[in-house]
Amino acid sequence: xxxxxxxxxxxxxxxxxxxxxxxxxxxxxxxxxxxxxxxxxxxxxxxxxxxxxxxxxxxxxxxxxxxxxxxxxxxxxxxxxxxxxxxxxxxxxxxxxxxxxxxxxxxxxxxxxxxxxxxxxxxxxxxxxxxxxxxxxxxxxxxxxxxxxxxxxxxxxxxxxxxxxxxxxxxxxxxxxxxxxxxxxxxxxxxxxxxxxxxxxxxxxxxxxxxxxxxxxxxxxxxxxxxxxxxxxxxxxxxxxxxxxxxxxxxxxxxxxxxxxxxxxxxxxxxxxxxxxxxxxxxxxxxxxxxxxxxxxxxxxxxxxxxxxxxxxxxxxxxxxxxxxxxxxxxxxxxxxxxxxxxxxxxxxxxxxxxxxxxxxxxxxxxxxxxxxxxxxxxxxxxxxxxxxxxxxxxxxxxxxxxxxxxxxxxxxxxxxxxxxxxxxxxxxxxxxxxxxxxx
Numbered sequence: 001x002x003x004x005x006x007x008x009x010x011x012x013x014x015x016x017x018x019x020x021x022x023x024x025x026x027x028x029x030x031x032x033x034x035x036x037x038x039x040x041x042x043x044x045x046x047x048x049x050x051x052x053x054x055x056x057x058x059x060x061x062x063x064x065x066x067x068x069x070x071x072x073x074x075x076x077x078x079x080x081x082x083x084x085x086x087x088x089x090x091x092x093x094x095x096x097x098x099x100x101x102x103x104x105x106x107x108x109x110x111x112x113x114x115x116x117x118x119x120x121x122x123x124x125x126x127x128x129x130x131x132x133x134x135x136x137x138x139x140x141x142x143x144x145x146x147x148x149x150x151x152x153x154x155x156x157x158x159x160x161x162x163x164x165x166x167x168x169x170x171x172x173x174x175x176x177x178x179x180x181x182x183x184x185x186x187x188x189x190x191x192x193x194x195x196x197x198x199x200x201x202x203x204x205x206x207x208x209x210x211x212x213x214x215x216x217x218x219x220x221x222x223x224x225x226x227x228x229x230x231x232x233x234x235x236x237x238x239x240x241x242x243x244x245x246x247x248x249x250x251x252x253x254x255x256x257x258x259x260x261x262x263x264x265x266x267x268x269x270x271x272x273x274x275x276x277x278x279x280x281x282x283x284x285x286x287x288x289x290x291x292x293x294x295x296x297x298x299x300x301x302x303x304x305x306x307x308x309x310x311x312x313x314x315x316x317x318x319x320x321x322x323x324x325x326x327x328x329x330x331x332x333x334x335x336x337x338x339x340x341x342x343x344x345x346x347x348x349x350x351x352x353x354x355x356x357x358x359x360x361x362x363x364x365x366x367x368x369x370x371x372x373x374x375x376x377x378x379x380x381x382x383x384x385x386x387x388x389x390x391x392x393x394x395x396x397x398x399x400x401x402x403x404x405x406x407x408x409x410x411x412x413x414x415x416x417x418x419x420x421x422x423x424x425x426x427x428x429x430x431x432x433x434x435x436x437x438x439x440x
Contacts (some may be wrong), residue, residue: 146184
């Protein structure tokens with residue numbers, strides 16, 4: 001994604017992260033409050049919220065509902081963050097929307113209010129959705145919930161996925177403090193769906209009771225996994241059989257929350273109920289335990305301890321032992337990731353990432369030592385992929401640790417094996433984007 005206006009958008013990255021709603025409210029007000037022109041489903045949590053969001057959006061699209069999806073972060077291009085009916089905002093559309101916003105942003109700056117990248121991006125998504133006639137917007141929380149920029153909406157239903165330790169420097173150093181922040185998306189009288197157990201559930205239950213919000217908790221016995229494979233996950237939810245096309249046992253949890261969430265919508269009986277299975281079968285969400293067809297490579301964006309535990313279990317059951325290529329951010333739980341991933345790999349290639357927050361690979365090597373038989377430090381993810389592919393002993397290669405690791409691995413795949421990575425030519429339901437629809 002290029003262009004002058006897009007470069008202008010990225011200049012706001014320098015303003016860092018700020019958990020506050022005032023700038024977003026101010027900017028949206030100057031833009032005519034576009035978020036009020038559509039209905040919303042708000043999705044928070046720590047692990048899996050992007051998968052939940054994509055499942056809900058796919059169900060709505062399959063039901064004939066004009067659907068916007070706002071997620072973060074992206075893997076390859078910023079455009080992935082903002083889609084309508086599964087198709088990304090184009091560069092030209094992004095330039096146009098940002099052009100409409102620029103005067104309002106500059107007026108804010110003149111008033112001493114400098115927005116962040118995420119604040120501008122969030123307002124951009126709502127403005128785009130309004131311009132495209134979106135009926136329902138599925139909105140993924142960026143960080144936390146209570147003070148996240150997306151928390152300016154009044155949704156028809158809220159979803160809070162699995163909560164685990166992450167972003168402690170912003171959200172708190174205990175699971176209860178983090179749960180309190182995540183519970184901030186629960187709105188008065190708005191149904192909320194979750195599957196968290198205690199102590200998290202107690203925090204969510206208290207917040208819901210205070211706001212008069214009906215809270216639905218999915219229980220472990222409600223879900224029965226029948227099969228996991230590279231093509232997706234077959235499962236029962238409340239004795240009804242479903243298949244979600246995203247691989248991994250945790251995807252049964254995520255899909256079940258999506259099923260429960262759409263059941264709370266006012267349009268559920270009109271058009272949604274009979275299209276749930278179709279939507280889950282057709283959903284596409286890249287780099288979630290994704291096996292690249294024709295290559296011995298599995299790409300996953302997991303970066304939390306809880307996520308890596310599920311990842312290791314799934315990889316071991318589906319593929320057996322793998323070689324590991326990993327790059328992580330320095331503020332993540334390196335120790336916890338090592339403890340989980342050593343169950344599925346004994347050889348690891350550690351790489352730095354091309355961002356300032358990258359963990360030092362020598363530090364990662366030191367923490368991983370003793371858990372892996374063979375640890376090597378490489379100069380980049382590309383170098384690590386080259387070395388891993390040279391071994392050719394029948395093992396698959398698991399690439400994980402961060403969205404940034406996945407991004408660099410995908411870039412390497414596209415350069416080294418042209419044609420093997422096709423997501424950029426497909427919409428979120430996996431269908432090729434027709435030329436006439438690209439121009440529309």
